[in-house]
């Protein structure tokens with residue numbers, strides 16, 4: 001059936017679906033990507049089922065940009081893809097179409113699992129993971145395991161409030177870190193200041209060209225990130241922070257504020273290792289593959 005126990009990891013993103021065929025013994029056997037259909041869940045389901053159903057993998061892990069139900073079989077909240085995703089039995093649908101066992105995983109938790117197992121946090125036990133993209137996601141590993149619990153929100157530091165009464169967030173609250181320092185928020189802030197950046201990448205590029213406005217927006221966002229990271233590090237006891245995601249280059253402009261905040265708390269938190277992720281944009285798909293290799297088909301709360 002499968003190549004050396006190969007598993008397929010699929011990362012369903014807002015714009016692209018990335019996949020990797022991976023085996024514990026041979027590593028990456030293949031990878032690729034396609035555009036995410038925007039017409040709704042049936043088209044996304046069909047595209048993912050086609051990837052899984054080609055017969056190369058004995059199991060599949062699928063990362064989604066949202067929160068899963070407690071049994072990890074369905075989507076509970078998935079705001080960044082068009083269509084009615086809530087309650088959709090994604091795993092069962094894929095299994096019935098392909099005959100392959102499917103594990104669902106949140107995309108930030110998949111990123112964390114990959115970086116913890118094969119990337120920047122290899123060999124570490126207690127690590128906070130931050131994903132910088134359109135929004136800000138995260139995950140927490142303690143004792144060498146990426147944690148999860150009911151509600152699938154462990155590690156979601158993007159919704160910690162850093163500016164009480166601040167900008168409205170997609171979650172319904174105000175002043176969340178994501179609403180201040182997420183990729184969309186960076187673009188909004190630059191445009192409000194008269195800048196012309198249309199994407200977070202352009203904000204970072206302009207800041208690198210000594211764009212004063214863009215640099216100041218990133219530094220302001222950095223102070224918000226520093227506040228949240230300082231709190232989370234103090235609270236969780238992690239000794240390392242790994243930053244990744246498509247907008248991670250923005251972290252270069254935020255790092256001084258984060259380092260200053262952690263230095264101010266050194267008596268409590270000790271020396272905290274700040275690292276950039278190592279596995280690139282394929283980390284989510286790789287983490288989904290790793291999740292699919294977990295023995296228990298539907299793990300209970302505690303870890304992914």
Ligand SMILES: [Zn+2]
Nearest residue numbers: 159169171176
């Ligand atoms: Zn929020």
